[in-house]
Amino acid sequence: MIELTAGDGHKFSAYRADPPDAPKGAIVVLQEGLGVNPHIRAVTNAFAAQGYLAIAPSLLDSVKPGVELGYDEASLSEGANLIRQVDNANVLGEIQTTIDAAKSAGKVALVGYGWGGYLAYAAGNRVNGLACAIGYYGGGIVSNYGEKRKIPTLLHFGENDPIIPLEEMSQFRAHRPDVSVFSYPGAASGFNCDACGSYQADAAQAALERTQAWIFQYVEGQPPIALKNSGAYAQAKVDKKKKKKEAADDLGPQMD
Template sequence: MGQQINLPTTRTQCIGAYLARPAGKPKGGIVVIQEIFGVNAHMRSVVDRFAEHGYTAIAPAFFDHLESGVELGYDRAGYAKGKQLITELGLDRALEDVASAAEAISSAGRIGTVGYCWGGTVALLSALRLGLPSVSYYGARNLPFLHEVPKAPVMFHFGEKDPNIPPEMVAKHREAMPQMDVFTYPADHGFNRDVGAQYHPASAQLAMQRTLAFFEQHLADA
């Protein structure tokens, strides 16, 4: 369904991106923000799924700033390499790329973001600093930013069995942003990723329903 494109960024370098368009007039646009594993087959399938639901969706390949075409596996080596790359990339440059991707699909209408794991924190920052309505899935790096005042709505999804995000960490989201929806599920970290042991179909389906309702509310034409 989708296609690879070149995405101009605010810096001199273009990066790749995976873009998918809906069959009819788009309901809006969604920037899909990857986990630490790059824009791999799973992330492309997420982009395709949002396009099937009526949105123009794009996943920028942030790691192209560092290495071209990074697609990592979910083994120990993949985790280690992904963590190295996100550390080297930094959140500020990722946020610049989100803004570039949002601009690239601006003809679709209002733009939001959805992010997973590391991308969940980038999605939070997209709401805080870019004013894009955003959905953050299990962002374990959110806490340092919860004091910032959101410029747009944000929805949070967490797994109750996630060892990286204990209940007290989830509670801090509710305390800092009582006006935002914070949902938990009887699942582990990465419960939306349908290519591994952490996948929890019932939780993934419910979270997707809530995510789509969020975008229907916040990206619909005024």
């Protein structure tokens, strides 16, 4: 564990895992509401083994330092109670501090699970220095469409999640076409966690492969050129035309 200092001066701990060789980038792992427990450390270690500097901040330290909870009913209840006591501004500050601590390794991705999945989505538009954000089964996302995403965002949901109805996921997709949303048949919340009874290996593997591809694209490489008249290609053509027009004046970029 390492100790980090947020912008307002308060300190919190974080679990850091270094890659075996020079890092290809960095990943900030956001915990479930159960602390940086063995599962979150295992996830962080796995990202490091793939060549990334990986850091998981302890986002409950301000309420209960060093908390590590399991997945039984009593632990889940305690975790939910701790989350209710957390100051949201503090959490965003701690996420920003962790990103700043990781960015020396290259571009930074934010990956969150459960409560952390919600935080990854929320923080993606409110912190600086991110290449992309990825959230797993974050409650509260699909019922609040929010503003257009400022960075590439990928979300994973289980279609049997009792807290996140499939109908709401469909409505979210319609309202937020700028977000890549995948749902997994037969899976519930926690399908990625092999310490949970809701673990589903097939869904976890499919989501991991998409997550890895997303990180490779936005952390390691450049976004691909899309087909003509669509996506990145079309934007490149528009940008080229804009540059020609802007060459005649010095008014700066057009305001939205």
